Amino acid sequence: MISAIRVLLGDRSYDIHVGQGLLAQAGTLMRPVLSSGSVFVVTDENVEPLHLAKLKDSLDAAGLDHHGVVLPAGEQTKSFAHLEALLDTMLDAGCERHTAVIAFGGGVVGDLAGLAASLLLRGVPLVQIPTTLLSQVDSSVGGKTGINTTQGKNLVGSFYQPRIVLADTDLLETLSPRELRSGYAEVVKYGLIDDPGFFLWLESHGKSLLAGNGRKRKHAVLTSCAAKARVVMADEREHGSRALLNLGHTFGHALEADSGYGELLTHGEAVSIGMLMAFELSRRLGLCPEEDVARLRRHLGQTGLPTALPERADMPWNAERLMEHFIRDKKVRDGKAVFVLARGIGKAFLSAEVPEDVLLAMLREATGEAAAAGTPGAGGAA
Amino acid sequence: MISAIRVLLGDRSYDIHVGQGLLAQAGTLMRPVLSSGSVFVVTDENVEPLHLAKLKDSLDAAGLDHHGVVLPAGEQTKSFAHLEALLDTMLDAGCERHTAVIAFGGGVVGDLAGLAASLLLRGVPLVQIPTTLLSQVDSSVGGKTGINTTQGKNLVGSFYQPRIVLADTDLLETLSPRELRSGYAEVVKYGLIDDPGFFLWLESHGKSLLAGNGRKRKHAVLTSCAAKARVVMADEREHGSRALLNLGHTFGHALEADSGYGELLTHGEAVSIGMLMAFELSRRLGLCPEEDVARLRRHLGQTGLPTALPERADMPWNAERLMEHFIRDKKVRDGKAVFVLARGIGKAFLSAEVPEDVLLAMLREATGEAAAAGTPGAGGAA
Numbered sequence: 001m002i003s004a005i006r007v008l009l010g011d012r013s014y015d016i017h018v019g020q021g022l023l024a025q026a027g028t029l030m031r032p033v034l035s036s037g038s039v040f041v042v043t044d045e046n047v048e049p050l051h052l053a054k055l056k057d058s059l060d061a062a063g064l065d066h067h068g069v070v071l072p073a074g075e076q077t078k079s080f081a082h083l084e085a086l087l088d089t090m091l092d093a094g095c096e097r098h099t100a101v102i103a104f105g106g107g108v109v110g111d112l113a114g115l116a117a118s119l120l121l122r123g124v125p126l127v128q129i130p131t132t133l134l135s136q137v138d139s140s141v142g143g144k145t146g147i148n149t150t151q152g153k154n155l156v157g158s159f160y161q162p163r164i165v166l167a168d169t170d171l172l173e174t175l176s177p178r179e180l181r182s183g184y185a186e187v188v189k190y191g192l193i194d195d196p197g198f199f200l201w202l203e204s205h206g207k208s209l210l211a212g213n214g215r216k217r218k219h220a221v222l223t224s225c226a227a228k229a230r231v232v233m234a235d236e237r238e239h240g241s242r243a244l245l246n247l248g249h250t251f252g253h254a255l256e257a258d259s260g261y262g263e264l265l266t267h268g269e270a271v272s273i274g275m276l277m278a279f280e281l282s283r284r285l286g287l288c289p290e291e292d293v294a295r296l297r298r299h300l301g302q303t304g305l306p307t308a309l310p311e312r313a314d315m316p317w318n319a320e321r322l323m324e325h326f327i328r329d330k331k332v333r334d335g336k337a338v339f340v341l342a343r344g345i346g347k348a349f350l351s352a353e354v355p356e357d358v359l360l361a362m363l364r365e366a367t368g369e370a371a372a373a374g375t376p377g378a379g380g381a382a
Numbered sequence: 383m384i385s386a387i388r389v390l391l392g393d394r395s396y397d398i399h400v401g402q403g404l405l406a407q408a409g410t411l412m413r414p415v416l417s418s419g420s421v422f423v424v425t426d427e428n429v430e431p432l433h434l435a436k437l438k439d440s441l442d443a444a445g446l447d448h449h450g451v452v453l454p455a456g457e458q459t460k461s462f463a464h465l466e467a468l469l470d471t472m473l474d475a476g477c478e479r480h481t482a483v484i485a486f487g488g489g490v491v492g493d494l495a496g497l498a499a500s501l502l503l504r505g506v507p508l509v510q511i512p513t514t515l516l517s518q519v520d521s522s523v524g525g526k527t528g529i530n531t532t533q534g535k536n537l538v539g540s541f542y543q544p545r546i547v548l549a550d551t552d553l554l555e556t557l558s559p560r561e562l563r564s565g566y567a568e569v570v571k572y573g574l575i576d577d578p579g580f581f582l583w584l585e586s587h588g589k590s591l592l593a594g595n596g597r598k599r600k601h602a603v604l605t606s607c608a609a610k611a612r613v614v615m616a617d618e619r620e621h622g623s624r625a626l627l628n629l630g631h632t633f634g635h636a637l638e639a640d641s642g643y644g645e646l647l648t649h650g651e652a653v654s655i656g657m658l659m660a661f662e663l664s665r666r667l668g669l670c671p672e673e674d675v676a677r678l679r680r681h682l683g684q685t686g687l688p689t690a691l692p693e694r695a696d697m698p699w700n701a702e703r704l705m706e707h708f709i710r711d712k713k714v715r716d717g718k719a720v721f722v723l724a725r726g727i728g729k730a731f732l733s734a735e736v737p738e739d740v741l742l743a744m745l746r747e748a749t750g751e752a753a754a755a756g757t758p759g760a761g762g763a764a
Contacts, residue, residue, distance in 0.1 A: 084462045091533040122526065122539045123619070144504065151473040157504045158540065237505070 003222055007141070007229045009236055012161040016141055016225045020214055022168035023054050023129070027062025030127050033163040034064075036098035039127070040090055041068030042113035043104040044077070047131050050174050055104060055129070067093045068102075075261045077108050078147045080156070086116045100125040100163070106132035106179075107139040107267070111157070114145035118160035128162040132175060133183025133217075134268055136167040137190075137224035142232040142245075148261070152325070153253050159237055167225070169217045180210055181304050182268025185248075185275070187220050188299065190227040192275060193244050196346030198223055199299075206303050244348050247340040248275030254325035255309070258317070264310055272305035273366075281354065281362050282341040292344045309366055319363035323356075385604055389523070389611045391618055394543040398523055398607045402596055404550035405436050405511070409444025412509050415545040416446075418480035421509070422472055423450030424495035425486040426459070429513050432556050437486060437511070449475045450484075457643045459490050460529045462538070468498045482507040482545065488514035488561075489521040489649070493536070496527035500542035510544040514557060515565025515599075516650055518549040519572075519606035524614040524627075530643070534707070535635050541619055549607070551599045562592055563686050564650025567630075567657070569602050570681065572609040574657060575626050578728030580605055581681075588685050626730050629722040630657030636707035637691070640699070646692055654687035655748075663736065663744050664723040674726045691748055701745035705738075 002019030017029055030039075039059060043052055048070045059066045069089050071077050090101070101124055103113035110128055117126040130140035146157025172180065184206065191199030202209075202220070209216040228245065235242040251274030252267070259265055265273075279296050282288035297307050309317050326337040342348045364370035384401030399411055412421075421441060425434055430452045441448045451471050453459050472483070483506055485495035492510055499508040512522035528539025554562065566588065573581030584591075584602070591598040610627065617624040633656030634649065641647055647655075661678050664670035679689050691699050708719040724730045746752035 080462075080466045087538050088531065088533075091531060091537055119538050119540060121537060122528065122541055146504065149470065149473060151470075155473055155503060156469050156501050158501060159504055 003218075005222065005226050005229055007161075008233050009161060012143075014162055014164050016165040016167065016229065018136075018167045018169065018218060018222045018225060020168070020170045020218060022166055023051065023171065024058050026055055026129060026166050026168075027058040027060070027064050029166055030100070030102075030164050031062045031064065034098075034100045034125055034127075036096070036100070037063060038065045038096070038098070039067075039100045039102050040093060040095050041066055041102045041104055042071065042086065042109055042116070043068065044071045044073040044106075044109050046073040047105045047109070051131060051171060052104070055102075066102075067095075071109065071112070073105075073108070075108055075148065075267075078112050078154075080147060080149070082112060083116060083119075083147055086112065087120055090116065090120055095120060095124065097121050097124060100127055102127045102129060103140070103162075104129045104131065105135070106130065107135045110135050110139050111144070111146050111154070114143075114160055114162070115147060115157055118145055118158040123160070126160060126162045128165045130165070130167055131171045133172055133180055133221070134186055135183075136169070136172075136221050137183060138186040138228065138245075140165050140167070141225055141228045142242075143236070152257050153261070161236075165225075167221055169214060169221055172217055173212070177210070177304070178266065182266040184210060184303060185268035185272040185300075185305055187224050188296075188303075188305075189245075189247050189271070189275060190224050192279075192296070192342065192345055193227070193231075193247055193348045194346055195223075195227060196344075198227075199345050203295075203299055206299065210303055240350075243338060243350055244340055247342070247348050248272070248278050250274070250326060250337065250339055251277040251322075254322045257325050258322055259312065259314075264312065265306075269306050272300050273307065273309060276300065276307055277362065277366060278340055279342055280366075281339070281359060282343070284358050284362055285341070285354070288342050288344055292342070295345065309368070317367035317369075319360055319367050319369055322363055322367070323360065385600070387604065387608050387611055389543075390615050391543060394525075396544055396546050398547040398549065398611065400518075400549045400551065400600060400604045400607060402550070402552045402600060404548055405433065405553065406440050408437055408511060408548050408550075409440040409442070409446050411548055412482070412484075412546050413444045413446065416480075416482045416507055416509075418478070418482070419445060420447045420478070420480070421449075421482045421484050422475060422477050423448055423484045423486055424453065424468065424491055424498070425450065426453045426455040426488075426491050428455040429487045429491070433513060433553060434486070437484075449477075453491065453494070455487075455490070457490055457530065457649075460494050460536075462529060462531070464494060465498060465501075465529055468494065469502055472498065472502050477502060477506065479503050479506060482509055484509045484511060485522070485544075486511045486513065487517070488512065489517045492517050492521050493526070493528050493539070496525075496542055496544070497529060497539055500527055500540040505542070508542060508544040510547045512547070512549055513553045515554055515562055515603070516568055517565075518551070518554075518603050519565060520568040520610065520627075522547050522549070523607055523610045524624075525618070534639050535643070543618075547607075549603055551596060551603055554599055555594070559592070559686070560648065564648040566592060566685060567650035567654040567682075567687055569606050570678075570685075570687075571627075571629050571653065571657060572606050574661075574678070574724065574727055575609070575613075575629055575730045576728055577605075577609060578726075580609075581727050585677075585681055588681065592685055622732075625720060625732055626722055629724070629730050630654070630660050632656070632708060632719065632721055633659040633704075636704045639707050640704060641694065646694065647688075651688050654682050655689065655691060658682065658689055659744065659748060660722055661724055662748075663721070663741060664725070666740050666744055667723065667736070670724050670726055674724070677727065691750070699749035699751075701742055701749050701751055704745055704749070705742065 146154035528536035
């Protein structure tokens with residue numbers, strides 16, 4: 001059974017389809033929103049052996065001509081070099097203005113292929129078929145595309161909405177537990193932003209969802225996509241409220257950048273620690289009840305997500321160094337970082353008024369440079 | 383005296399200001415449409431010694447902080463390598479979401495800086511200050527950005543509208559006669575598309591305009607910008623009628639690509655020959671009166687624009703080779719090239735129904751591979 005959510009954005013409106021066994025119908029589902037019978041599939045080395053044959057069958061069944069490319073898996077692929085090579089491959093393959101680009105993979109494939117689709121001949125149709133929990137609940141919806149630069153993550157990109165998003169929750173079965181948990185951090189985020197009822201549901205069902213319950217996975221993906229769609233419809237280009245989706249991400253991006261986007265922290269793990277930092281910071285500012293911070297820490301911990309900074313072999317974490325990353329963050333305005341804070345679970349809001357000393361003190365405890373005082377901080381030993 | 387035209391595109395609407403001595407007021411004119419007091423100026427080695435000091439004075443006078451970069455001049459700068467380096471420079475310079483990018487130069491600077499502005503942090507405000515006739519009447523208005531690839535011109539890019547366009551016609555005084563004529567080809571185009579009265583005016587005043595008459599230059603730039611604005615307002619993303627602006631460009635791009643974007647043909651010269659090819663093709667198809675083709679050839683010739691392919695030292699022109707370029711063109715749909723044809727001066731229209739044999743015969747005469755038969759073709763000796 002496939003469910004659909006409509007993202008209403010004028011002439012850029014589109015549907016998100018969510019369901020089990022959806023991939024077999026992908027060709028038929030996308031055919032009506034394409035402007036030609038030709039598609040170009042971008043995927044990666046992880047997805048190709050697992051799922052590409054099924055997608056191709058479904059394209060064949062719908063009478064769609066397809067070409068494609070298989071990219072190396074991993075965050076390193078979100079680079080200028082890969083963007084240039086991908087566009088070159090698309091042009092050499094004879095892609096035209098009406099050839100649709102299918103992004104078939106996780107966040108890396110979606111962000112890179114989405115950016116390439118937005119730039120190829122100044123924009124060709126884009127179909128997102130996310131294969132990870134992270135991309136199904138977050139990056140495939142809302143039109144953000146991007147690549148990383150030496151200065152940080154996603155600092156180069158575009159807003160470019162897909163024609164359709166197809167999320168087959170059966171594909172999640174091939175994910176490693178770590179990948180699944182990483183995506184789950186973004187699911188938790190939607191509860192934290194403005195849906196305390198969903199957070200409550202996750203407290204009851206998160207563990208069985210992660211363990212493999214297909215019905216619950218579908219519910220979580222649908223609820224997350226609907227939440228994201230609401231935010232995007234209200235503020236497509238992040239002039240204001242869309243920034244709420246960055247809950248935990250200002251911290252998370254800094255952690256990822258500082259540790260070199262490596263194996264130490266996945267994006268979702270960095271967001272998990274980052275969300276807890278945002279709640280801990282809110283608590284220190286007298287905004288968020290202690291019990292909500294504790295409840296968040298408990299839930300993240302129970303689902304196997306990190307609640308403290310991992311040990312580093314290369315060089316120790318450093319609060320001042322993390323601070324420098326915030327200044328680079330896209331959410332900076334006139335030199336001032338904007339943070340997503342919370343008055344409790346389901347009560348997130350934006351603030352550009354975070355005193356530097358409170359922030360630094362919180363970070364120093366998280367990095368272990370200062371001893372945790374009073375209530376254990378985000379980085380305190382759980 | 384400065385005149386303004388409003389381009390109405392919803393929340394992407396903006397003004398084009400045209401006038402003599404406008405550069406001194408640039409800072410004051412742009413200040414109200416910027417979202418911060420910080421700008422990043424992109425210019426090139428040609429413009430910098432001539433005009434940059436005046437722009438900086440005007441930014442200082444308006445209280446705008448400015449950084450910037452001076453790029454090498456020339457079409458080679460519209461490359462992936464330069465795009466990457468430019469974005470890198472902007473990020474290193476601390477550009478934020480509200481830092482405006484000022485494209486201060488000709489079409490190359492406008493296209494590259496516009497693309498960079500659309501990609502930097504997923505889009506920062508853009509100001510176009512075109513310094514050539516070509517960019518004042520064409521590339522700075524309408525939001526097309528782009529770079530070239532080995533497969534062709536502008537095959538990678540975006541639609542990204544500026545916040546304001548500032549065209550100082552005094553800057554045209556520093557252009558070489560060849561640059562000026564090249565831009566003039568695009569001015570002529572607006573008459574050919576749908577304004578026979580403007581073409582008539584150009585027949586009377588084109589030569590004195592090129593010779594230096596400031597009042598007439600302003601009139602031509604204003605009329606051209608108004609024409610372009612009308613087309614862009616009707617079809618911002620070129621789903622249909624905007625393609626009329628490509629009159630002469632399908633041929634022109636093929637000529638440029640085939641000759642390596644070198645000194646042999648400027649863009650405007652290629653467009654000049656291309657427009658005449660479009661009219662000649664229309665005549666051969668029984669669509670356009672012979673006298674309109676002759677009138678166009680006469681006017682282009684009288685203003686010093688080429689009406690036939692120049693001699694090539696490297697390798698001879700070849701009709702089949704030119705045909706291959708059309709297939710690569712962005713205007714191709716389902717493998718079929720769309721041409722802008724004309725039923726006469728001021729009566730352009732789109733057609734995907736050009737018989738290949740008629741096209742090839744016209745090209746063979748133009749390249750000198752076949753002798754001109756009957757009425758001299760576009761490529762016949764004038």
